[in-house]
Amino acid sequence: MSNALFSIAFGVGTQNRQGNWLEVFYAQPLLKPSEQLVAAVAPVLGYSAGNQAIAISNAQAAQLATALKDIDAAQAALLTRLAESHKPLVATLLAEDAALTSTPEAYLKLHLLSHRLARPHGLNLTGIFPLLPNVAWTSQGAIDLGELAERQLEARLKGELLEVISVDKFPKMTDYVVPAGVRIADTARVRLGAYVGEGTTVMHEGFINFNGGTEGPGMIEGRVSAGVFVRKGSDLGGGCSTMGTLSGGGNIVISVGEGCLIGANAGIGIPLGDRNIVEAGLYITAGTKVALLDDQNQLVKVVKARDLAGQADLLFRRNSQNGAVECKTNKTAIELNEALHAHN
Known part of the structure; x- marks a missing residue:
């Protein structure tokens, strides 16, 4: 052996x-x-x-x-x-x-x-x-759904309340492990199997699914689904409960580079390179048609979003007049990055 x-x-x-x-x-x-x-x-x-x-x-x-x-x-x-x-x-x-x-x-x-x-x-x-059986996660631990009614009655007869916190296949992560150096405002919104890197803050409306997570440090105010890994220094930004969705799944890994910002109600279905910005309210899928603009805001060509996957220093926005999804160079990020390299 x-x-x-x-x-x-x-x-x-x-x-x-x-x-x-x-x-x-x-x-x-x-x-x-x-x-x-x-x-x-x-x-x-x-x-x-x-x-x-x-x-x-x-x-x-x-x-x-x-x-x-x-x-x-x-x-x-x-x-x-x-x-x-x-x-x-x-x-x-x-x-x-x-x-x-x-x-x-x-x-x-x-x-x-x-x-x-x-x-x-x-x-x-x-x-x-x-x-993973679908069980009742209660104040007395995991209970088989077929045994729940009897356990509830037993608790009542003892003058106790058996609280059913959720009915799900996955428990919350913090009932099993609390990683060092994290803040989680609502622990029910982080499932066991999530990777929460040191320095990560998960706000009240943030959610991290199993097999998804954050390298940290960074702030999560939206949804990180299975297969998504957010690199350090990124913000999954927000303002309301549906903000900042990152969708993975299957064998697809959606990575988010360093220093990215995904605005409120925004979401992505492609990997992002470093220092990308996705405008609030904009959802980008792999097949989204994106108009590439030059420094003068003139159209260069139209591509699918998947062709821009992993590229650094991009700004994604929606044209308020015609609704087209546009992409141009994120000049602020480039200048900041060059300054940091010069300083180092």
Whole structure:
């Protein structure tokens, strides 16, 4: 057996009455763990190869803690705590970054993203949606929808209120990890699996989906969808709840370069280079016809927006008289960039 693994994590989670996993919490997931660590835990788990989620007992957690005492003190301490758990435990081992086959595997990869161990679209998330059950996220944790009514009645009979916060496949990120150096005004608007870089501020109407995120520092006042990665120093700007949409999806990665500004109610469906500005209210898709203007605001030619993807120092705007989408050189950004280079 090879002792090289892509990832390993020891977790505690929630199962329904049929023993199906609803969610898993991994306090300290590891990416590319040491071969010494893998060699120590494999005999305890009976692990030989492949991607596996192995249910473990409290006694096995204690054994693992002993096995790792002189190899990884942090993991040993975690396993010592897990050995005291009254909830189900699992060890998830990924030999390779392959398509997902279980709920614990799906949760491990979401944790890797939110722990900043992998970037959006840096992991194979094929098959994730069928493996994430739609559950009630409540004041008492995850509850199977088929068991919710009974749990609500039980709570009422005890004089308690079981609050249902949301019904969704994805929980909010901050119930699992709060990355260092971030501000999030409304934690319900950042899903587990979001990558939130240090120095990022997510305002009240900001939203970051799983497998999307921000390098930081920067401010998010609009929507960052799956597959979008916002580079440092950019603003997804706003003023209202629909502002600044960045749309990815499928195998498309929408990256936003450094120092960009996407105005209120604006949105993009193409990658932006550094120091781009998208005028408030303007939504650009890959197929949007864009009129290229010269320094005298004269038309040079008309292209599709995808032809401008990734180019730096551009200003996108809409002509207020004829409604045409226009693009011209962002002179202010160029001058500022040249000044910074001269200063350095």
